[in-house]
Amino acid sequence: MSGPGGNGTDREFGDGDEAAAREAVRAAGVELVETGLVDGTWGNISVRLGGDRMVITPSGRDYRSLGAADMVVVDLRTADASGGKPSTEAPMHRSLYLARPALGAVVHTHSAAASTVAAARREVPAVLDDFVQVVGPSLRVADYALPGSGRMTRVVVRAMAGRMACLLANHGAVAAGRSLPEALLCARMLEKGCRSFIEAEFLGGAVPLHPVEAWAMHQVFLHKYSRTARGGRR
Numbered sequence: 001m002s003g004p005g006g007n008g009t010d011r012e013f014g015d016g017d018e019a020a021a022r023e024a025v026r027a028a029g030v031e032l033v034e035t036g037l038v039d040g041t042w043g044n045i046s047v048r049l050g051g052d053r054m055v056i057t058p059s060g061r062d063y064r065s066l067g068a069a070d071m072v073v074v075d076l077r078t079a080d081a082s083g084g085k086p087s088t089e090a091p092m093h094r095s096l097y098l099a100r101p102a103l104g105a106v107v108h109t110h111s112a113a114a115s116t117v118a119a120a121r122r123e124v125p126a127v128l129d130d131f132v133q134v135v136g137p138s139l140r141v142a143d144y145a146l147p148g149s150g151r152m153t154r155v156v157v158r159a160m161a162g163r164m165a166c167l168l169a170n171h172g173a174v175a176a177g178r179s180l181p182e183a184l185l186c187a188r189m190l191e192k193g194c195r196s197f198i199e200a201e202f203l204g205g206a207v208p209l210h211p212v213e214a215w216a217m218h219q220v221f222l223h224k225y226s227r228t229a230r231g232g233r234r
Protein backbone atom coordinates (compact mmCIF):
# COMPACT_ATOMS: atom_id res chain seq x y z
CA MET A 1 0.00 0.00 0.00
CA SER A 2 1.35 3.39 -0.89
CA GLY A 3 0.24 6.65 0.58
CA PRO A 4 1.39 9.98 1.96
CA GLY A 5 4.77 9.63 3.62
CA GLY A 6 5.24 6.13 2.37
CA ASN A 7 8.25 6.85 0.24
CA GLY A 8 9.49 10.15 1.61
CA THR A 9 8.48 12.09 -1.51
CA ASP A 10 4.99 13.17 -0.48
CA ARG A 11 5.60 14.85 2.84
CA GLU A 12 4.22 18.18 3.99
CA PHE A 13 7.74 19.30 4.99
CA GLY A 14 10.81 17.98 3.22
CA ASP A 15 14.38 18.17 4.50
CA GLY A 16 14.77 21.70 3.13
CA ASP A 17 11.59 23.07 4.67
CA GLU A 18 12.80 23.66 8.24
CA ALA A 19 11.85 27.34 8.30
CA ALA A 20 8.33 26.60 7.06
CA ALA A 21 7.93 23.74 9.54
CA ARG A 22 9.04 25.94 12.46
CA GLU A 23 6.53 28.63 11.50
CA ALA A 24 3.73 26.08 11.02
CA VAL A 25 4.28 24.64 14.52
CA ARG A 26 4.36 28.14 16.02
CA ALA A 27 1.10 29.11 14.30
CA ALA A 28 -0.55 25.83 15.34
CA GLY A 29 0.34 26.53 18.98
CA VAL A 30 -1.42 29.87 18.84
CA GLU A 31 -4.42 28.21 17.17
CA LEU A 32 -4.65 25.59 19.93
CA VAL A 33 -4.67 28.27 22.62
CA GLU A 34 -7.23 30.39 20.74
CA THR A 35 -9.57 27.43 20.20
CA GLY A 36 -9.35 26.50 23.89
CA LEU A 37 -7.75 23.10 23.35
CA VAL A 38 -4.71 23.97 25.48
CA ASP A 39 -4.12 26.30 28.42
CA GLY A 40 -0.80 28.01 28.99
CA THR A 41 2.12 25.66 28.54
CA TRP A 42 0.18 22.38 28.70
CA GLY A 43 0.37 20.37 25.52
CA ASN A 44 2.81 20.18 22.62
CA ILE A 45 2.94 20.03 18.84
CA SER A 46 5.35 18.49 16.35
CA VAL A 47 5.70 17.93 12.62
CA ARG A 48 7.89 15.48 10.77
CA LEU A 49 10.73 17.21 8.91
CA GLY A 50 11.93 15.20 5.93
CA GLY A 51 12.79 11.58 6.57
CA ASP A 52 14.39 11.50 10.00
CA ARG A 53 13.79 14.68 12.00
CA MET A 54 10.92 16.45 13.74
CA VAL A 55 10.25 20.04 14.75
CA ILE A 56 8.62 20.29 18.19
CA THR A 57 7.54 22.97 20.63
CA PRO A 58 10.04 23.72 23.43
CA SER A 59 9.59 22.68 27.05
CA GLY A 60 7.41 24.77 29.37
CA ARG A 61 6.83 27.88 27.28
CA ASP A 62 3.57 29.72 26.66
CA TYR A 63 2.64 29.31 22.98
CA ARG A 64 1.74 32.97 22.60
CA SER A 65 5.27 34.03 23.55
CA LEU A 66 7.05 31.72 21.09
CA GLY A 67 8.69 32.61 17.80
CA ALA A 68 9.56 30.20 15.02
CA ALA A 69 13.22 30.29 16.17
CA ASP A 70 12.21 28.86 19.58
CA MET A 71 11.11 25.52 18.10
CA VAL A 72 13.44 22.57 18.59
CA VAL A 73 14.64 20.13 15.93
CA VAL A 74 15.03 16.53 17.14
CA ASP A 75 16.72 13.69 15.28
CA LEU A 76 14.27 10.78 15.20
CA ARG A 77 16.98 8.15 15.27
CA THR A 78 19.32 9.51 17.95
CA ALA A 79 16.91 11.79 19.90
CA ASP A 80 19.57 14.52 19.72
CA ALA A 81 17.98 17.98 20.02
CA SER A 82 19.30 21.18 18.49
CA GLY A 83 18.22 24.73 19.20
CA GLY A 84 16.86 24.33 22.73
CA LYS A 85 15.18 21.96 25.15
CA PRO A 86 12.32 20.07 23.50
CA SER A 87 8.98 19.38 25.14
CA THR A 88 9.19 16.73 27.87
CA GLU A 89 6.83 14.67 25.72
CA ALA A 90 9.28 14.60 22.80
CA PRO A 91 9.93 10.84 23.29
CA MET A 92 6.22 10.13 22.74
CA HIS A 93 6.16 12.17 19.51
CA ARG A 94 9.37 10.54 18.32
CA SER A 95 8.13 7.00 18.95
CA LEU A 96 4.95 7.69 16.96
CA TYR A 97 6.91 8.91 13.93
CA LEU A 98 9.20 5.89 14.12
CA ALA A 99 6.30 3.44 14.49
CA ARG A 100 3.98 5.09 11.94
CA PRO A 101 5.83 6.25 8.79
CA ALA A 102 2.68 7.88 7.35
CA LEU A 103 2.27 10.29 10.27
CA GLY A 104 3.34 13.85 9.53
CA ALA A 105 2.16 15.69 12.67
CA VAL A 106 1.33 14.97 16.31
CA VAL A 107 -0.64 17.19 18.69
CA HIS A 108 -0.89 16.57 22.45
CA THR A 109 -3.56 18.45 24.40
CA HIS A 110 -5.21 18.49 27.81
CA SER A 111 -8.55 19.58 26.36
CA ALA A 112 -11.51 19.59 28.73
CA ALA A 113 -13.84 16.80 27.56
CA ALA A 114 -10.94 14.53 26.59
CA SER A 115 -9.44 14.99 30.05
CA THR A 116 -12.76 14.07 31.67
CA VAL A 117 -13.02 10.83 29.68
CA ALA A 118 -9.33 10.12 30.32
CA ALA A 119 -9.98 10.50 34.06
CA ALA A 120 -12.80 7.95 33.81
CA ARG A 121 -10.61 5.72 31.60
CA ARG A 122 -13.54 5.04 29.25
CA GLU A 123 -12.94 4.04 25.61
CA VAL A 124 -15.04 6.31 23.39
CA PRO A 125 -17.00 4.22 20.87
CA ALA A 126 -17.98 5.30 17.34
CA VAL A 127 -20.38 8.01 18.50
CA LEU A 128 -20.43 10.41 15.52
CA ASP A 129 -19.75 10.14 11.78
CA ASP A 130 -17.18 12.94 11.61
CA PHE A 131 -15.36 11.73 14.72
CA VAL A 132 -15.13 8.22 13.27
CA GLN A 133 -13.86 9.38 9.88
CA VAL A 134 -10.95 11.33 11.31
CA VAL A 135 -10.12 9.54 14.59
CA GLY A 136 -10.96 5.95 13.69
CA PRO A 137 -13.40 3.27 14.88
CA SER A 138 -12.93 4.18 18.57
CA LEU A 139 -10.80 6.29 20.86
CA ARG A 140 -8.87 4.02 23.20
CA VAL A 141 -7.32 4.98 26.53
CA ALA A 142 -3.59 4.32 26.85
CA ASP A 143 -2.64 2.83 30.23
CA TYR A 144 -1.36 5.31 32.77
CA ALA A 145 2.30 6.22 32.39
CA LEU A 146 4.38 9.05 33.80
CA PRO A 147 4.75 11.90 31.27
CA GLY A 148 7.99 11.65 29.34
CA SER A 149 8.66 8.04 30.39
CA GLY A 150 9.64 5.15 28.16
CA ARG A 151 6.46 3.39 29.21
CA MET A 152 4.44 6.34 27.86
CA THR A 153 5.96 5.86 24.40
CA ARG A 154 4.93 2.20 24.34
CA VAL A 155 1.37 2.53 25.66
CA VAL A 156 0.57 5.37 23.24
CA VAL A 157 1.77 3.54 20.13
CA ARG A 158 -0.26 0.50 21.21
CA ALA A 159 -3.45 2.47 21.97
CA MET A 160 -3.26 4.29 18.61
CA ALA A 161 -2.98 1.14 16.49
CA GLY A 162 -5.43 1.51 13.59
CA ARG A 163 -6.41 4.97 14.79
CA MET A 164 -5.24 8.57 14.55
CA ALA A 165 -5.67 9.42 18.24
CA CYS A 166 -5.90 8.07 21.78
CA LEU A 167 -6.52 9.28 25.31
CA LEU A 168 -3.83 9.17 28.00
CA ALA A 169 -5.24 7.82 31.26
CA ASN A 170 -5.64 10.60 33.86
CA HIS A 171 -3.72 13.02 31.64
CA GLY A 172 -5.07 14.14 28.24
CA ALA A 173 -5.11 13.22 24.57
CA VAL A 174 -2.89 12.66 21.54
CA ALA A 175 -4.08 13.41 17.99
CA ALA A 176 -2.13 12.75 14.81
CA GLY A 177 -2.44 13.33 11.09
CA ARG A 178 -0.58 12.93 7.84
CA SER A 179 -0.26 16.71 7.87
CA LEU A 180 -0.48 19.40 10.53
CA PRO A 181 -3.94 20.60 9.37
CA GLU A 182 -5.16 17.00 9.61
CA ALA A 183 -3.71 16.56 13.14
CA LEU A 184 -5.38 19.80 14.27
CA LEU A 185 -8.67 18.60 12.75
CA CYS A 186 -8.21 15.33 14.63
CA ALA A 187 -7.63 17.19 17.92
CA ARG A 188 -10.89 19.11 17.41
CA MET A 189 -12.88 16.01 16.38
CA LEU A 190 -11.49 14.09 19.35
CA GLU A 191 -12.64 16.77 21.76
CA LYS A 192 -16.06 16.98 20.11
CA GLY A 193 -16.47 13.19 20.21
CA CYS A 194 -15.55 13.07 23.91
CA ARG A 195 -18.03 15.83 24.74
CA SER A 196 -20.81 14.09 22.77
CA PHE A 197 -19.99 10.79 24.48
CA ILE A 198 -20.20 12.32 27.97
CA GLU A 199 -23.50 14.04 27.20
CA ALA A 200 -25.01 11.02 25.42
CA GLU A 201 -24.24 8.91 28.45
CA PHE A 202 -26.31 11.35 30.52
CA LEU A 203 -29.16 11.07 27.99
CA GLY A 204 -29.50 7.37 28.56
CA GLY A 205 -26.37 6.05 26.92
CA ALA A 206 -24.34 6.55 23.74
CA VAL A 207 -25.46 4.34 20.84
CA PRO A 208 -22.37 3.56 18.75
CA LEU A 209 -22.20 2.87 15.03
CA HIS A 210 -21.56 -0.70 13.93
CA PRO A 211 -17.81 -1.42 14.25
CA VAL A 212 -17.47 -2.55 10.62
CA GLU A 213 -19.18 0.61 9.34
CA ALA A 214 -17.00 2.70 11.62
CA TRP A 215 -13.85 1.03 10.35
CA ALA A 216 -14.96 1.50 6.72
CA MET A 217 -15.70 5.20 7.23
CA HIS A 218 -12.22 5.79 8.62
CA GLN A 219 -10.66 3.93 5.68
CA VAL A 220 -12.64 6.05 3.20
CA PHE A 221 -11.36 9.20 4.90
CA LEU A 222 -7.77 7.97 4.78
CA HIS A 223 -7.87 6.97 1.13
CA LYS A 224 -10.54 8.93 -0.70
CA TYR A 225 -9.97 12.23 1.07
CA SER A 226 -6.27 11.98 1.61
CA ARG A 227 -5.31 14.72 -0.85
CA THR A 228 -7.75 17.39 0.26
CA ALA A 229 -7.36 16.56 3.95
CA ARG A 230 -3.63 16.95 3.86
CA GLY A 231 -3.87 20.61 3.03
CA GLY A 232 -0.71 21.28 1.14
CA ARG A 233 2.76 22.54 1.46
CA ARG A 234 3.06 25.75 3.38
Ligand SMILES: [Zn+2]
Pocket residue numbers: 042043108109110147171172
Ligand atom coordinates in the same frame (compact mmCIF):
# COMPACT_ATOMS: atom_id res chain seq x y z
ZN1 LIG B 1 0.49 16.41 28.80
